Amino acid sequence: MICCLNPDCPNPQNPDRKKFCQTCSTPLVPLLRNRFRVIRVLSDEGGFGRTYLSEDIDKLNEPCVVKQLAPKFQGTWSQKKAMELFGEEAKRLQELGEHPQIPTLLAYFEQDNCLYLVQQLINGQNLLRELQLRKTYRDWDIQSILLDLLPIIKFIHDRGVIHRDIKPENIIRRKSDGRLTLIDFGSSKQFSAKVQNKMGTSIGSHGYSPIEQIRDGKAYPASDLFGLGATCFHLLTGISPFHLWMEHGYSWVANWQQYLRCPLSSELTQVLDKLLKKDIQQRYQSADEVIRDLTKKHQLLLPPAINSVVKKPVTQPPDFPKKYVFLRNLLLAVGVGLVLVLGGSGYRQYRLLQTGLSSSLNRSNNNSAPSEAVLDQSTKSTGGNIALANTLTGHDESVLSVAISPDGKTIASSGDRNIKLWDLATGQQISTLSGHSQTVNVVSFTPDGKTLVSGSDDYTIKVWDLATKKEIRTLKGHSDSVHALTISPDSQTLIDGSDDNTIKVWNLATGKQIRTLSAHSYWVRSVALSKDGVTLASGSFDKTIKLWNVSNGKLIRTLTGNMQTVTSVAFSPDGKTLASGSRDRFQGTGGNGSDRTIKLWDVATGKEIRALAANTVTSIAFSPDGKILASASRVREQSPGGVSTIKLWNLSTGEEIITLTGHTNTVTALTFSADGKTLVSGSEDNTIKIWHLS
Numbered sequence: 001m002i003c004c005l006n007p008d009c010p011n012p013q014n015p016d017r018k019k020f021c022q023t024c025s026t027p028l029v030p031l032l033r034n035r036f037r038v039i040r041v042l043s044d045e046g047g048f049g050r051t052y053l054s055e056d057i058d059k060l061n062e063p064c065v066v067k068q069l070a071p072k073f074q075g076t077w078s079q080k081k082a083m084e085l086f087g088e089e090a091k092r093l094q095e096l097g098e099h100p101q102i103p104t105l106l107a108y109f110e111q112d113n114c115l116y117l118v119q120q121l122i123n124g125q126n127l128l129r130e131l132q133l134r135k136t137y138r139d140w141d142i143q144s145i146l147l148d149l150l151p152i153i154k155f156i157h158d159r160g161v162i163h164r165d166i167k168p169e170n171i172i173r174r175k176s177d178g179r180l181t182l183i184d185f186g187s188s189k190q191f192s193a194k195v196q197n198k199m200g201t202s203i204g205s206h207g208y209s210p211i212e213q214i215r216d217g218k219a220y221p222a223s224d225l226f227g228l229g230a231t232c233f234h235l236l237t238g239i240s241p242f243h244l245w246m247e248h249g250y251s252w253v254a255n256w257q258q259y260l261r262c263p264l265s266s267e268l269t270q271v272l273d274k275l276l277k278k279d280i281q282q283r284y285q286s287a288d289e290v291i292r293d294l295t296k297k298h299q300l301l302l303p304p305a306i307n308s309v310v311k312k313p314v315t316q317p318p319d320f321p322k323k324y325v326f327l328r329n330l331l332l333a334v335g336v337g338l339v340l341v342l343g344g345s346g347y348r349q350y351r352l353l354q355t356g357l358s359s360s361l362n363r364s365n366n367n368s369a370p371s372e373a374v375l376d377q378s379t380k381s382t383g384g385n386i387a388l389a390n391t392l393t394g395h396d397e398s399v400l401s402v403a404i405s406p407d408g409k410t411i412a413s414s415g416d417r418n419i420k421l422w423d424l425a426t427g428q429q430i431s432t433l434s435g436h437s438q439t440v441n442v443v444s445f446t447p448d449g450k451t452l453v454s455g456s457d458d459y460t461i462k463v464w465d466l467a468t469k470k471e472i473r474t475l476k477g478h479s480d481s482v483h484a485l486t487i488s489p490d491s492q493t494l495i496d497g498s499d500d501n502t503i504k505v506w507n508l509a510t511g512k513q514i515r516t517l518s519a520h521s522y523w524v525r526s527v528a529l530s531k532d533g534v535t536l537a538s539g540s541f542d543k544t545i546k547l548w549n550v551s552n553g554k555l556i557r558t559l560t561g562n563m564q565t566v567t568s569v570a571f572s573p574d575g576k577t578l579a580s581g582s583r584d585r586f587q588g589t590g591g592n593g594s595d596r597t598i599k600l601w602d603v604a605t606g607k608e609i610r611a612l613a614a615n616t617v618t619s620i621a622f623s624p625d626g627k628i629l630a631s632a633s634r635v636r637e638q639s640p641g642g643v644s645t646i647k648l649w650n651l652s653t654g655e656e657i658i659t660l661t662g663h664t665n666t667v668t669a670l671t672f673s674a675d676g677k678t679l680v681s682g683s684e685d686n687t688i689k690i691w692h693l694s
Contacts, residue, residue, distance in 0.1 A: 002028050003038040005114070007050045007070045012041055031057065033109055036066055036118055049114070053121070056106065063123070064106055069115040083115065090117050092161055092185040101152045101181045122183060124175045127168035127235065137235040139264050145232065146271075146294060147541075147565075148180045151522065153224055154287035161185075162219040166227030167208040168234055177543075178564070207241030211250055212280050222283045225290065229275025236260060250278045267294070385694045386648075388662055389678075390427040392688040394420055399682030401442045401669050405466075406449040408673045411680055413688055414440035419454055419464075424678065424690065433464055435471050441483045446491040446508070453508075455482030455496055463508065473511045477504055486529040486536070493550070495536060497524030503538055505553065515553045519546055526568045530575040535603065537578050539566030545580055547603070557606045561599060568619050571603070572651075573626040578603050581617030581631060598631055600651070610654045614647055619669050624676040627651055632667035632681060646670065646681055646691075662689055 004012035004021040011023040018028055031037055037055045042065065044050050049068035055061040069086045093105035097120075107118040127145075131137070137145075149171065156163060163170075163185065170184045210226035212218045230241040237259040244252040253276040257269065264272070271293050277283040284290050392411075399415040404424065411422040419433040419440055438457035445452055451472070452464040461475040461482055475494075484497030487508070494506040503517040503524055522542035529536055529550070536548040545559040545566055559580075568581040578601040598612035598620065612631075619632040629649045646660040646667055665684035672679055679691040 001039070002030060003040055003052060005029055005032075005038065005050075005052075005068065005112075007044070007068065029112070032066065032111060032116060032118075033107065035107070036064065037061075038066060054118070056118075063121040065103075065119050065121050067117040067119070069117075086115055086117065089185045093117075093119055095159060096156055096161065096185070099152060099155050101148075101179060102156075102185075103181065103183055122172045122174060122181045124172045124181070127171045127173065127180075127231070130173060131168060131235055131238065135238070136261065138262065139268055142232050142236060142264075142272075143268060143294065144564075145180065145235070146228070146290065149182065149228060150287045150291050150294075152180075152182050153221075153228065154291075156182075157221045157224070157287060162221065163224050163227070164209065164213060164219045165205055166224050166231060167205050168231050171231065179543075205242065207243070207245035210280065210283075211278055220280065221287070222280050222285050225275050225284045225287070226277075228290075229272055232272055233259075233276065236264070253278050386658060386660065387692045388660075388689060389692045390690040391662075392422055392427050392429075392690070393686065394422075394429050395686045395688070398665075398684040398686060399668060399688055400439070402671055402680050402682040402688060403443050403445050403452075404671050404673045404678070404680055405445050406447055406674055408675060408678065410445075410466075411688065411690075412443045412445065412452055413682055414443045414454060415682070415686070416440070417456075419443055419452070421469075422688070424673075424680075427690065431469050433469060433471075435462055435474075436460070438481075441481060442485050444485040444487055446487050447489055448491040451491070451508070453485055453487065453494060455485050455498075457481040459498075461485070461494070461496060461506070463511070475506055475511055475513075477513050477516075478502070480523075483523070483525045484527040484538075486527045488529060488533045488550075489531065490533065493533070495527055495529060495550070497527040497538055497540075499523040499525075501540075503527060503536075503548075505550070517548060517553055517555075519555050519558075520544070526566065528569045528571050528578075530571045530603070531573055532575055535571075535575065537569045537571065539569040539580055539582075541565045543582075545569060545578070545601070547578075547606070559601055559606055559608075561601075561608050564597075567617060570620050570622055570629075572622050573624060576603055577601065577609065577626075577651075579620050579622065579629055581614075581620045598629070598649075612649055612654055612656075618666060621670040621672055621679075623672050624674060628657065630670050630672070630679060632670050634666045646679075660691065663687065 002014050002016055002018060004014060004024060004026055006012070006021065006024050006026040009021060009024040009026065012021070014022055014028060020027055029038070035056060035058050037057060038052045039055060040053050042051045042053050049070045052066045052068065054064050054066045056064045069082060090105060090108040093103060096102045097104035103122055104120040105117070106120065107116070109116055153163070163182065165184060170182065172181045172183055173179070174181055206214060208227045208230040210223050212220070213223045233256055234241055238261070239259050256272070256276055271290060274282070274284050275290065395413065395415050397416045399413050401414045403412045404410070409424055410430065411424050413420050413422065416439060417434065417436050421430040421433070422428065423430055433452070436454065436456040436458050440454050440456045442455045443452060450466060452466055454462050454464070456462070459476070459478045459480060459482065463472040463475070464470070465472050478498040478500050480499035482496050482498050486495050487493070492508055493514070494508045495503060497503050501518070501520050501522060501524060505514040505517070506512065507514055520538065520540040520542050522540055524538050524540050526539035527536065534550060535556070536550050538546050538548065543564060543566060547556040547559070548554065549556055564582050566580055566582050570579045571577070572579070580599050580601065582597045597617045598614050600609040601607065602609050614631050614633065616634040617631050618634055621630045622628070623630070627650070629651055631647050631649065633645050648657040649655070650657050663681065663683040663685050667681050667683045669682040670679065677693055679693060681689045681691070
């Protein structure tokens with residue numbers, strides 16, 4: 001078939017080899033610019049032209065999108081404005097199309113008195129269509145959407161561009177990998193002091209565009225962030241902001257929470273509330289600010305599984321008395337009441353009450369049964385001999401990292417600005433190391449047991465003498481938080497991962513930087529070194545794993561099988577296998593998503609060996625004999641009591657050995673002792689648990 005390019009033709013499809021349209025007699029064009037074959041109409045642009053599905057014959061008939069601007073209403077203001085915006089869209093795509101989540105410009109030209117813009121086809125469906133099919137989005141879905149979109153918005157803002165029309169229709173989820181793509185830059189414009197200080201043309205979508213944009217024609221980075229907040233509101237409530245705007249103007253943003261279908265976490269509520277501020281001065285001013293607030297408490301922000309391949313019986317965890325369920329529900333009711341009456345301050349009071357209740361219940365539980373493992377009833381019959389030996393409760397905030405000294409006598413933990421050292425045998429706190437000015441994200445012992453290393457949100461790494469408990473030196477060089485550390489077997493080389501997207505290699509003896517590895521495009525949150533010290537693995541929020549040659553810093557290969565953020569990587573003791581943990585994959589509705597978030601890779605070939613169906617994974621660790629893999633997960637909010645789990649896997653069969661349920665919030669860190677007899681876990685419930693295995 002050949003498609004007529006007359007934008008007013010009511011039936012543009014024609015048989016091949018026809019020279020004139022059978023409906024309107026317009027001459028037919030087999031190939032635009034001798035390259036693009038127009039197949040069918042995708043959408044009508046209201047008299048100014050159409051958007052067509054096409055093929056690029058220069059690229060083996062690769063599908064593409066052709067946007068047409070027809071010369072109607074010559075000389076009118078509307079026609080001139082349409083031509084201006086059309087040209088601006090082409091310029092923006094040429095500038096921004098290098099980003100993998102923005103369509104690439106393929107061509108821009110004039111033919112037969114029409115303007116044409118050809119761009120990459122994004123194969124997927126937009127979020128409005130996804131909402132119509134899916135119906136319900138929850139807290140973790142919105143967190144995932146925000147973390148996928150905010151880096152794109154930051155990218156365009158850093159290049160001086162305001163999109164000005166962010167809404168569900170202009171966000172497409174790709175079928176290939178589930179990532180979001182931002183489209184339709186026809187409304188975007190460069191921003192400068194000159195642009196910001198003069199009245200402009202009102203462009204955008206009512207309800208999604210803020211008051212300064214609709215009323216004054218002014219657009220700022222904060223204007224796009226309002227559109228992002230309105231988009232999240234639409235997905236959470238199923239209510240179009242346009243309809244609310246038509247009925248209430250901008251007053252709806254002051255009480256947007258009343259339209260929610262289900263409660264949100266206080267952290268996400270506060271983020272959305274600030275995105276939706278009517279007054280631009282009270283709104284977020286940059287994408288970076290939003291990302292900081294989203295990741296302030298939950299460093300990994302990992303959503304629970306949406307579609308589970310393996311469904312196990314959900315049982316009431318035995319570690320809390322039945323009254324806990326009642327108290328939890330009562331607390332939720334009180335929290336909702338506080339929110340409705342007090343707004344943001346109500347949520348703060350709710351969180352304080354929630355924290356106090358959880359801590360009390362934790363203390364009660366720990367005192368009643370300190371020496372028994374809390375095992376999931378569905379796996380308790382497997383015969384695994386595992387005991388919960390101790391629960392350490394000295395942290396006031398989430399425990400983000402745990403490490404065991406090589407001699408198996410000491411635990412190091414972090415979660416606030418300090419590092420705590422514990423006697424593993426007695427559970428008594430030995431000392432506190434202070435020096436970082438912000439949260440300590442990761443701690444690691446050197447293999448010789450003489451030194452402890454810590455990485456922090458203050459952009460620094462500190463090296464501590466364990467004999468004196470004093471700081472030896474501070475390593476500076478990163479421009480963002482340090483979240484991952486690994487140390488060579490000879491204790492001479494330190495390698496870290498940072499939110500500035502880089503990996504740095506240091507000489508531990510001198511504190512000198514050896515080199516910087518810069519192949520990742522987003523935060524590096526996990527690094528691991530093979531036992532021989534030859535190969536480095538790094539996992540990133542760019543959804544890739546990279547393998548490096550440590551001696552020369554060369555990239556060996558990139559592993560791209562993960563569909564979501566890579567949260568943890570670990571080498572098997574023999575160095576032949578790499579394990580990776582990631583966020584759950586999302587592919588929309590229809591039950592085709594996968595929650596196989598642990599992958600095992602052949603280091604030599606880079607091929608995937610096996611995938612394990614675990615809930616959202618935050619941390620993984622191999623046992624010293626290489627026979628068992630331990631994985632930790634984010635708290636499953638749909639489970640009774642909000643239980644978070646630790647799973648042990650048989651690596652020879654890929655089968656789950658046992659599930660440990662004792663923590664009441666996300667398990668953030670896992671580590672085995674050198675003899676394999678002890679497993680230590682850290683959690684956002686502010687506790688450390690010591691498990692004895694046999």
